[in-house]
Amino acid sequence: MWGSGKKKSKSGGGGKSSFDSASCTALFNKYTTEDDPFAISMEGIGDLCDDLDLDPTVDVRVLVLFFKLGATAKPGEISQGEWNRGCEALSLEGIEGFKKLIPSLDTGFMDHDEFRKFYKFVFQFSREGTNKTIEKDMVVALLQMVLCDRNNAHLNSFCEFLNKSGEENERISLDAWQSFLAFSLETSEGCEEYDMDGGAWPVLIDEYVSWKRGPADTKKK
Amino acid sequence: MLRNKTNKSGSDGKKVLKLKIKPFKKIPTLPSNYEDVTWEKLSDAVDAIFNKAPLLVKTTNRPNGQLGDGQEQVSREELYRSVEDLCVHKMGAKLYSRLKDKLEHHTSLIIQRLASQIRTNNIGDDLPSLSNLLESVGAVWTDFNSALSSVRSIFLYLDRSYVIQNAGCMSIWDSGLHIYREHFTTVNEGVVSEKVVQGLIMTIESESGGMAINRDLVKQLLKMLLSTGIYRTKFESLFLASASASFKTEGLSMMADLNVPFFLQHVQRRLQQSHDMVHAYLDATTKGPLVAVIEDNLFNPHTGMVLKNGFNLLMGEERVESLGMLYKLMERVGKLQDVKEALGEYVKGKVEELLGGSDSKDEVDKLLNFQSSLKLVHQKAFDGIEIFKYAVKDAFEESMNNHGNKPPMLLCKFVDAKLKQSKGITEAQVEKVLNETMSLFRHLSNKDVFEGLYRKDLSKRLLFRKSTSMDLEKFFISELKNDCGAGYTSKIEGMFKDMNMSEEITSQYETYAKDTKGGAADFSAASNTKMELWVLTAGYWPSDEQPHKLSLPPSLVAHQERFEAYYANKYQGRRVEWKHNLSTCQVEFNLPSFKSKKTLEISELQALVLLCFNDGHPKKMNELLETTGIQREELAAILQSLAMGKVSKDKGTTRVLTKSSKGKEILDSDEFAVNASFTHKLARIKIPNISSKKAEDEKEEAKALESVNRDRMHQIDAACIRIMKSRKTMKHQDLMGEIMSQLKFKANAQDIKRRIESLIEREYMERGEERGSYNYLA
Numbered sequence: 001m002w003g004s005g006k007k008k009s010k011s012g013g014g015g016k017s018s019f020d021s022a023s024c025t026a027l028f029n030k031y032t033t034e035d036d037p038f039a040i041s042m043e044g045i046g047d048l049c050d051d052l053d054l055d056p057t058v059d060v061r062v063l064v065l066f067f068k069l070g071a072t073a074k075p076g077e078i079s080q081g082e083w084n085r086g087c088e089a090l091s092l093e094g095i096e097g098f099k100k101l102i103p104s105l106d107t108g109f110m111d112h113d114e115f116r117k118f119y120k121f122v123f124q125f126s127r128e129g130t131n132k133t134i135e136k137d138m139v140v141a142l143l144q145m146v147l148c149d150r151n152n153a154h155l156n157s158f159c160e161f162l163n164k165s166g167e168e169n170e171r172i173s174l175d176a177w178q179s180f181l182a183f184s185l186e187t188s189e190g191c192e193e194y195d196m197d198g199g200a201w202p203v204l205i206d207e208y209v210s211w212k213r214g215p216a217d218t219k220k221k
Numbered sequence: 222m223l224r225n226k227t228n229k230s231g232s233d234g235k236k237v238l239k240l241k242i243k244p245f246k247k248i249p250t251l252p253s254n255y256e257d258v259t260w261e262k263l264s265d266a267v268d269a270i271f272n273k274a275p276l277l278v279k280t281t282n283r284p285n286g287q288l289g290d291g292q293e294q295v296s297r298e299e300l301y302r303s304v305e306d307l308c309v310h311k312m313g314a315k316l317y318s319r320l321k322d323k324l325e326h327h328t329s330l331i332i333q334r335l336a337s338q339i340r341t342n343n344i345g346d347d348l349p350s351l352s353n354l355l356e357s358v359g360a361v362w363t364d365f366n367s368a369l370s371s372v373r374s375i376f377l378y379l380d381r382s383y384v385i386q387n388a389g390c391m392s393i394w395d396s397g398l399h400i401y402r403e404h405f406t407t408v409n410e411g412v413v414s415e416k417v418v419q420g421l422i423m424t425i426e427s428e429s430g431g432m433a434i435n436r437d438l439v440k441q442l443l444k445m446l447l448s449t450g451i452y453r454t455k456f457e458s459l460f461l462a463s464a465s466a467s468f469k470t471e472g473l474s475m476m477a478d479l480n481v482p483f484f485l486q487h488v489q490r491r492l493q494q495s496h497d498m499v500h501a502y503l504d505a506t507t508k509g510p511l512v513a514v515i516e517d518n519l520f521n522p523h524t525g526m527v528l529k530n531g532f533n534l535l536m537g538e539e540r541v542e543s544l545g546m547l548y549k550l551m552e553r554v555g556k557l558q559d560v561k562e563a564l565g566e567y568v569k570g571k572v573e574e575l576l577g578g579s580d581s582k583d584e585v586d587k588l589l590n591f592q593s594s595l596k597l598v599h600q601k602a603f604d605g606i607e608i609f610k611y612a613v614k615d616a617f618e619e620s621m622n623n624h625g626n627k628p629p630m631l632l633c634k635f636v637d638a639k640l641k642q643s644k645g646i647t648e649a650q651v652e653k654v655l656n657e658t659m660s661l662f663r664h665l666s667n668k669d670v671f672e673g674l675y676r677k678d679l680s681k682r683l684l685f686r687k688s689t690s691m692d693l694e695k696f697f698i699s700e701l702k703n704d705c706g707a708g709y710t711s712k713i714e715g716m717f718k719d720m721n722m723s724e725e726i727t728s729q730y731e732t733y734a735k736d737t738k739g740g741a742a743d744f745s746a747a748s749n750t751k752m753e754l755w756v757l758t759a760g761y762w763p764s765d766e767q768p769h770k771l772s773l774p775p776s777l778v779a780h781q782e783r784f785e786a787y788y789a790n791k792y793q794g795r796r797v798e799w800k801h802n803l804s805t806c807q808v809e810f811n812l813p814s815f816k817s818k819k820t821l822e823i824s825e826l827q828a829l830v831l832l833c834f835n836d837g838h839p840k841k842m843n844e845l846l847e848t849t850g851i852q853r854e855e856l857a858a859i860l861q862s863l864a865m866g867k868v869s870k871d872k873g874t875t876r877v878l879t880k881s882s883k884g885k886e887i888l889d890s891d892e893f894a895v896n897a898s899f900t901h902k903l904a905r906i907k908i909p910n911i912s913s914k915k916a917e918d919e920k921e922e923a924k925a926l927e928s929v930n931r932d933r934m935h936q937i938d939a940a941c942i943r944i945m946k947s948r949k950t951m952k953h954q955d956l957m958g959e960i961m962s963q964l965k966f967k968a969n970a971q972d973i974k975r976r977i978e979s980l981i982e983r984e985y986m987e988r989g990e991e992r993g994s995y996n997y998l999a
Contacts, residue, residue, distance in 0.1 A: 175982060
């Protein structure tokens with residue numbers, strides 16, 4: 001019944017390009033641990049980064065990699081299925097394939113839409129367990145990593161603001177994270193046109209703008 | 222010359238009398254000079270009238286009717302008849318014009334005389350000389366009137382025939398006045414009228430200055446001006462102008478002194494004076510303009526100053542009379558709006574003062590006094606006008622709600638004190654005060670804060686039996702219910718219900734315990750403890766922190782467990798939690814030295830500590846901590862109350878325990894023992910738990926407020942979800958507006974924003990594609 005006619009490739013083998021799913025899985029298993037053989041978690045990711053000679057704490061390309069692999073299910077890990085699908089989509093064969101891919105992981109190559117999706121991914125991926133928010137120190141580090149090459153007018157002052165603010169902004173939500181990107185792209189450095197009362201920006205952004213305007217006003221005086 | 226012929230017959234017999242009337246052979250004619258002669262007579266008569274001389278005319282004793290040299294008295298009737306004759310013979314027109322000329326002549330003389338009087342007497346601008354002039358004019362006018370009247374009566378037929386038949390003709394009287402006016406106003410460039418008017422104005426003004434004047438003369442002269450038709454143009458306008466100027470300066474100089482009540486009285490007086498003037502001599506039509514002049518020049522320019530400088534003072538001192546004057550005057554000039562604003566500002570300022578002070582006492586008493594003072598003034602001075610009532614209400618609301626949670630806190634404490642007060646006040650008086658307090662309550666925008674705090678205080682009153690009267694409690698609740706609806710008082714009423722239910726439950730439990738085998742009867746006898754239960758529904762009563770795990774003595778534990786079993790059986794699915802910190806105990810205290818047992822009324826925690834000493838040994842802090850499980854701070858306070866209580870010479874001591882160290886402090890190393898030398902006059906002794914009351918109060922208050930705040934956040938969430946559910950998509954501004962309008966309290970925009978973000982996080986809604994919009998997530 002399934003005989004003649006078109007041949008359908010099921011697991012990516014045969015057909016257009018010859019993709020070696022076996023070696024892909026083998027590579028996957030290299031980074032899993034005994035605790036969880038079905039996903040690569042933080043430890044494994046660390047090992048992978050070592051093999052690729054990338055420092056995950058400062059190099060944004062690590063995140064771009066996992067973004068492109070599609071590790072969206074749970075934060076901080078990638079499942080076997082995601083890995084396999086991702087490797088196939090990117091035609092990655094073995095660790096060499098990964099190494100070759102590295103140059104293309106620069107965020108500069110992303111257009112606006114893709115970057116937005118990546119930016120969201122960064123937050124979601126960096127959460128801890130079931131938490132919906134991230135500690136502000138971590139947020140500052142992530143922002144620096146992700147936005148430093150994107151010519152963002154507010155990056156530095158916003159990070160300064162977060163560092164200076166107290167417990168009320170200890171944890172940052174996804175909504176605030178995402179709004180920051182949109183805000184920083186729309187608003188000039190001096191925040192003159194920012195509409196505090198009418199705009200629907202999160203309270204965190206309101207506070208940032210007041211803070212930003214505040215010292216500026218006192219300087220004028 | 223008629224002759225009648227009669228025909229008489231000499232004989233007897235019947236003869237008819239015939240009358241024959243024959244016309245004249247020659248038609249009688251008037252003498253040729255009849256008109257002139259008659260006129261001479263009339264002319265002389267007019268002269269005589271004006272000269273106030275007897276009516277003598279030249280005699281007509283010449284046969285041809287010409288006038289002779291002598292003079293004889295002539296009657297008015299004859300003169301009248303002469304006029305009639307002339308008119309009948311169609312000589313009216315000439316007669317009329319001649320008469321007019323005559324009047325002109327005499328009037329001119331009269332006025333000329335006045336003019337020369339002015340000249341010769343050098344009548345200047347001073348009042349005395351002008352007064353003389355006025356008197357002369359008065360006399361002149363009187364004479365003129367009577368002369369004209371006489372003339373008119375003589376020439377009456379002319380008035381009734383010729384004048385009436387000719388449309389453009391003025392009556393003799395009117396002609397006279399007209400002529401008088403002409404001369405009065407034009408002779409010597411009108412110096413007469415000018416001086417007269419000047420004199421009148423000066424005279425009137427001198428009266429307002431306080432001098433006595435000849436009112437009748439003034440009245441008469443003003444009437445003269447009226448009848449000659451020059452009152453309005455020559456007099457009134459000048460008079461009003463002069464009055465304007467003088468009132469203007471008067472107003473300025475008075476206000477320079479800034480004595481507002483005095484000023485108000487003065488204005489009132491001026492108005493009264495003007496009323497007087499009109500009554501006495503001014504024409505009624507001048508009244509309106511004169512009053513307007515006073516209002517516009519004396520009062521109106523200064524209303525701002527009056528309100529700014531005097532209003533608050535007058536209100537503060539409850540000067541009802543002055544305020545009443547102020548109100549009426551302002552009403553006249555249509556500036557009630559300004560008064561309303563000033564009133565609002567005053568109320569706001571006062572309330573700010575009362576509430577804003579950092580170290581104040583009796584704020585509520587002062588506010589209540591203020592409120593009743595306002596009411597009084599409003600009633601008496603402001604006529605109870607509606608718009609002022611609203612202005613006061615708005616001002617109260619605005620200023621009271623500027624102080625966050627302070628007003629509801631103060632009101633709550635006040636009501637609490639009143640419901641606990643037993644001495645020096647009757648129930649009816651308390652009711653009255655509570656009623657007045659409700660008026661203040663109505664201004665609050667954060668009524669939910671009041672409710673939370675009220676329940677905290679109520680729970681203490683109910684559980685520690687501090688209310689003086691249940692009726693008063695119920696009264697106040699019903700007031701709240703009437704004002705805010707049943708939903709507002711539902712939890713409060715729940716608390717009362719619980720108290721009632723608890724009585725039932727206690728008695729039911731006792732019955733049960735007695736009846737069941739091995740029941741509480743045994744317990745009661747064995748362990749010497751009896752239970753009175755209050756079962757409180759958690760949702761109604763103020764939330765308490767989780768009580769610390771206490772170690773109860775076995776007797777109490779047994780009771781607890783027994784009741785828990787009974788209750789769980791009776792009401793399936795309910796969970797019971799014991800609140801030891803709210804319970805009180807009556808403990809029997811017996812020493813060998815006592816004649817009879819004493820009863821101590823203490824809190825449960827105090828009792829727990831005391832029971833530890835039943836074994837007779839002294840105990841240290843640590844032992845007590847371990848045995849009871851009470852927190853250190855709390856325990857220290859309890860020990861203070863038991864060991865460091867009052868000692869009075871006549872009553873005795875409340876020191877049930879003795880402390881080893883001498884000072885006031887409770888030291889960790891202290892050892893405590895039962896005070897063997899305890900004595901007290903009474904058999905029933907209350908030992909209050911003097912744990913730092915203030916700190917505890919503040920803690921409880923904070924909790925109540927927190928609870929209210931939590932509630933508010935829930936309300937915002939609920940409103941937001943409700944709105945989003947029905948609209949599916951909304952713009953930010955619209956959503957904010959809708960939420961605010963649905964909430965019963967004034968919500969902070971930032972708070973609402975935070976709740977929206979929280980809802981986004983919990984995925985009840987999301988940000989829309991378009992910036993500034995939200996979508997509902999089902």
